[in-house]
Amino acid sequence: MRLRVEFTTEPFDLDEAPAHAVVAREVVEAAELDAVDVGPFGNTAQGGVDAVLTAVDALLRKALEAGATRVSLQVNVVEEGEA
Numbered sequence: 001m002r003l004r005v006e007f008t009t010e011p012f013d014l015d016e017a018p019a020h021a022v023v024a025r026e027v028v029e030a031a032e033l034d035a036v037d038v039g040p041f042g043n044t045a046q047g048g049v050d051a052v053l054t055a056v057d058a059l060l061r062k063a064l065e066a067g068a069t070r071v072s073l074q075v076n077v078v079e080e081g082e083a
Contacts, residue, residue, distance in 0.1 A: 001049050008041065056073065
């Protein structure tokens with residue numbers, strides 16, 4: 001099974017990426033995931049179940065520690081080969 005996670009962290013800052021957003025992106029970029037797409041208003045990552053769930057755990061913990069007041073995320077099961 002493969003999972004795709006979409007997430008954002010708040011509060012937003014349109015002038016400069018806040019520390020919690022930077023940390024969250026660093027977590028998913030360093031994780032053993034197959035696909036990572038980082039954007040200004042949302043991020044997605046995809047991979048195997050264990051890799052995604054491990055990354056989500058680290059993402060939540062580190063983003064909250066870095067000052068996030070809200071983390072919105074959605075996890076979907078994706079078909080093999082689906083991008």
